Amino acid sequence: MVKGVAQIPRKKATQVHGGHELVLNSSTTTVKPALPMHEHRLPLSNLDLLLPPLEVSVFLCYLDPGPTAPALKEGLAKVLVAYYPLAGEVVANAAGEPELLCSGRGVEFTEATAGDAQLRELRLGMVDEGVEMLVPAKKAGVVSVQVTNFKCGGTVVGCTFDHRVCDAYSFNMFLVEWAAASRGGSAPSVLSFSRSLVAPREPSPSTPSTNALIGRLFSPLSSTPLPPASASATAVNRIYHIAAADVAALQASAGPGRTKLEAFTANLWQLCSRAASAHQRLCSMGVVVDGRPHMSPDGAMKAYFGNVLTIPYGVISTDDLRGRMALADVADDVHRWVREAATCEHFRGLVDWVEALRPEPAAATACTRGVEAMACIVSSGMRFPVGGADFGTGTPVFASYHFPWPAGAAYVMPMPSARGDGDWVVYMHAAPELVKAIEEEPTVFKALQNSYVFG
Incomplete structure (x- = not known):
């Protein structure tokens, strides 16, 4: 009732x-x-x-x-x-x-x-x-x-x-x-x-390398630079679609062993460099990583409800991204720092690090790189259950996330098209300069037309 x-x-x-x-x-x-x-x-x-x-x-x-x-x-x-x-x-x-x-x-x-x-x-x-x-x-x-x-x-x-x-x-x-x-x-x-699935260890066996990575990816909120208020006020929100053939082409160009998401991220990183202003000599790119399969490879955390996330990132000079690096080189860099954080030890160490810091809050440094660089974060929505969202009258013809966050970095979330043909739908919250670079130059991003959604 x-x-x-x-x-x-x-x-x-x-x-x-x-x-x-x-x-x-x-x-x-x-x-x-x-x-x-x-x-x-x-x-x-x-x-x-x-x-x-x-x-x-x-x-x-x-x-x-x-x-x-x-x-x-x-x-x-x-x-x-x-x-x-x-x-x-x-x-x-x-x-x-x-x-x-x-x-x-x-x-x-x-x-x-x-x-x-x-x-x-x-x-x-x-x-x-x-x-x-x-x-x-x-x-x-x-x-x-x-x-x-x-x-x-x-x-x-x-x-x-x-x-x-x-x-x-x-x-x-x-x-x-x-x-x-x-x-x-x-x-x-x-x-x-x-909460026992993500409880801190006693004592913490974290290694120096684990601590160094956590120290780079996260910091106490009191020592984290806040993005300017103008960053959120001027950001725009768009939804694009990418054809399955273009996703496959990006993956092929990214080189053997690279995932579609790594190829997409590398391509977006290059686009960010085109949008960077004269004083933004660096471009930062982060990827949200789900820790469930890494903390519990046996699937014990498959049904865990909560946050199990980290955000590794890389920084490359704007000039290198604009013309000196091929897509495969950029994709190699993405693969390297994503793999570095996608481990059980990193997530267990992160739990221990937060425990030692409490009650002071912390923040992911990738989210605030927009203070000093053209910055973007990719969060994969490719597991969005379009086929499971049937409330009794059929599946949706379209679905998307909407996340206009106040961080200094752009936020981009690709997810499967409800058409079920391998196309992607991409939500983007970004500075006007990045949106302009994506829409004015030939890219894999296509404007989402009503004819694409409703036929």
């Missing part, structure tokens, strides 16, 4: 799409877990504590008939029984550190109507024109949900979650289980919130 308290209907801001106004009229309820729970506190792990209070959004587009609000609410109430931390809130403990209050307060659920607007009218690639209206602004709790209904019968399901509580891998698990519950499936049985 869905429990909720209706709030006063409200109207969201107006945006313009191809000459048509998109005005959202909405109302919000609170969806609570279908079963009562005992209130308790769940500490965030040391790896969770590396994340600042950032909000990540994802949205999925469905053609007529789209999933209905009643079905989504019923499924959400069911799945929150197992994913109970998402129905709680983040509070401070006695040391001032964030932790989860598992109270069963519920998830804010907004139902919106788009007036006379048609889903096919949305310019999804031009995110700043109004796509952000389709994801909820989280006001409380850990997760907020918004379902937007269009006159054509199409629907957009948007979610916003607190990154301190989970990473994209974890939220993907939640999406799949929520969809299954909405179709009448059963709740998950292997989900794990066990």
